Amino acid sequence: MARDRFAPDFDPDCGDAPLTCARQDIVIGRWQGLRELLRATGPDWLVRGHRVRLLAQACAGSSTVESWLAAEPHSPDALVLRAATETTRAFNLAIAAGRGVPIDQHRIDTAVLSCLRAADSYPDDPTPWISLISVARLYPAGVRRQELGRWWDELHQRDPFSVEGHLQVLHYYSSRWHGTHGLMYDFARDAAGVAPPGCPLPVLVQYARVEEFRYALDAAKGQHASMGLGQHWSHDGAVSDVRRTWERWITNRASADVAPGELRDLNYLAHAACQAGVRDIAAALFRMLGRRATRAPWGYTGDPEKQFVRWRGEVGLRR
Numbered sequence: 032m033a034r035d036r037f038a039p040d041f042d043p044d045c046g047d048a049p050l051t052c053a054r055q056d057i058v059i060g061r062w063q064g065l066r067e068l069l070r071a072t073g074p075d076w077l078v079r080g081h082r083v084r085l086l087a088q089a090c091a092g093s094s095t096v097e098s099w100l101a102a103e104p105h106s107p108d109a110l111v112l113r114a115a116t117e118t119t120r121a122f123n124l125a126i127a128a129g130r131g132v133p134i135d136q137h138r139i140d141t142a143v144l145s146c147l148r149a150a151d152s153y154p155d156d157p158t159p160w161i162s163l164i165s166v167a168r169l170y171p172a173g174v175r176r177q178e179l180g181r182w183w184d185e186l187h188q189r190d191p192f193s194v195e196g197h198l199q200v201l202h203y204y205s206s207r208w209h210g211t212h213g214l215m216y217d218f219a220r221d222a223a224g225v226a227p228p229g230c231p232l233p234v235l236v237q238y239a240r241v242e243e244f245r246y247a248l249d250a251a252k253g254q255h256a257s258m259g260l261g262q263h264w265s266h267d268g269a270v271s272d273v274r275r276t277w278e279r280w281i282t283n284r285a286s287a288d289v290a291p292g293e294l295r296d297l298n299y300l301a302h303a304a305c306q307a308g309v310r311d312i313a314a315a316l317f318r319m320l321g322r323r324a325t326r327a328p329w330g331y332t333g334d335p336e337k338q339f340v341r342w343r344g345e346v347g348l349r350r
Contacts, residue, residue, distance in 0.1 A: 037349060039324035039339045043085065045291035046323060050082050057089045062099035062109075065090075069108040076157055076190045081292035083158050084195070087115035091123055107153035114149035117142040118162040121169055130249065133171050142166045150185070157193055160186035164199040173209035192230050194296055197222050201235055205242045207249065215239050223276070229283035233276040234296045237303040240269060241328045248331070264306030273307045276300055281316075289319055298325040305342040306332070314346040 044050045049068055056064030065086060072079045090096045096116050099109045121142045124134045143166060149159035163182050167174045179200075186196045197218075204210035204218050219235035226232035244263060263269070277300070289297060297320055304313035329335035343349075 037340060037343065038322070039336055040322040041324050041326055041335065045081070045294040045325065047078075047082065047085075047291040050085060050291070053082075053086065054089045057086070057093055057095045060093065060095050060098065062095050062102070065095070065099060065112065066103070066106070066108060069112065074155060076193065077290060077292040079156070080158055080161065080193065080195050083112055083115045086112055087119045090116040091119040105152070107149070107156070110145075110149040110152045111156055111158050114142070114145040114159050115162045117145040118166045121166055125169055134169065136170070139166060139169045155189060157186050157189035157196060160189065161193065161196045161199055164196065164203065168199075168203050168208045173203065179203065192226060192232055194231050194234070197232060197235055198238060201238060202242070205239075206246045207242065212239075212243050212246070215242060223279065226279065228279060229285055231280050231293065231296050233279045234300050236272045237276060237299045240264070240272070240303060241299065241331060245331060264303070265308055269303070270307045270309060273300070273304050273309045273312060277304075277312045281319075287319075289323070294320075294323055295325045295327065299328055301342075302328045302332075302338075305346070310346045313342065314348060317343050317346060317348050 042051075044054065049071070053064040053068040056062070068082060068086075069079070072082055090112065096109065096113050099106065100113055103109055121134065121138050124138060125132075128134055143163060146159045146163040146166065150156070150163070153159070160182055164179070164186065167179060167182070173179070183200060186193065190196060201215055201218055202208055205215045206212050216236070216239050219239040222235050223233035240263070247263075281300070297316060301313060301316035301320060304310075304316060324335070324339050326335045329338040332338060
C-alpha cells in the first residue's frame with residue numbers, strides 16, 4: 032500500500048527537538064529561546080557545534096541575534112552565535128555572487144573580528160575557531176599559512192577530534208578553495224591515522240572524495256557524462272577507505288545511538304559504501320540510520336530522496 036512506502040526523514044535539525052523549538056523562536060524574533068538552548072547545552076562541544084551551526088543558518092536572515100546582543104552585550108553565547116551568523120551571512124553573499132566572484136572584503140573582515148571577539152568571550156569554546164577557519168576560505172587568496180596554523184592550533188587545543196573543525200580545514204585545503212586534491216587527502220588521512228578507536232575522524236576521507244567529485248562537477252558545469260569519473264567512487268582505494276572508516280570508527284563506537292551531530296557523518300559513510308558497492312557495510316549503516324537522512328551528500332549524485340530509497344532497497348532493506 033502507498034502509505035507503507037518507505038520515506039526518509041530529512042529533518043534539518045537531525046532529530047534535535049530542542050533545537051527545532053529554538054529555531055521556531057527565531058521566526059518570531061524571540062531570542063530568549065536561543066539563550067535557554069545554548070545555556071542548557073553547556074560545554075558538550077559536539078552538540079554545541081551542531082546547534083550553533085544550524086541556529087546561525089536560521090539567524091542569518093533575521094535580526095534575532097542582534098536583538099539578543101542588544102539586551103545582553105557581554106553574553107558569551109550570544110557572541111559565539113553572532114560570529115557563526117556573520118560567517119553564514121558572508122557565505123550566503125558568496126553563493127549569491129557566484130563561484131570565483133569576490134565579495135566585499137569588509138564583510139569577511141567583519142566576520143573574522145566577530146569570531147575573534149567571541150573567542151575572547153568564551154575562551155574554552157572551540158566553536159568560534161571553527162567559524163574563523165571557515166570564513167578564511169572567502170578571502171580570494173586565503174590567509175597566511177602561519178595565521179591558519181595558529182587558528183588551527185587554538186581549535187585543536189580545545190577539541191582535538193572535532194569533525195566539523197577538521198572539515199573546515201579540509202575544505203580550505205581542497206582544490207575548490209586554496210589547495211589541491213593531494214593536500215586535502217593528505218590532511219584527511221593524517222587526521223584519520225591519529226584518531227583513537229571509535230572517533231569519527233576517519234570519515235574525513237569520504238568527505239574528501241565528495242569534495243573531489245564536486246570539483247569535477249563544477250568543471251564539467253554539471254554534466255555528469257563529461258566528467259570522466261567512472262571509477263571515482265568504486266576503485267580499490269575507495270573501497271578500502273570505506274572498510275577502513277567502518278572498522279576504525281563504527282565498530283569501535285561506544286554507543287549504538289546516533290547523535291544529531293553525527294548524522295551527517297553517517298550519511299557520508301553510507302553514501303560512500305553504496306557508491307563503492309560495499310553492500311554489507313551499507314546495509315548496516317542504513318539500519319543504524321533508520322529514516323534519518325541528510326540531503327548532503329545524496330543530493331550531489333541525484334535526487335536525495337530517490338537516492339536514499341533506491342540504495343536502501345538495493346542492499347535489501349525495504350521498510
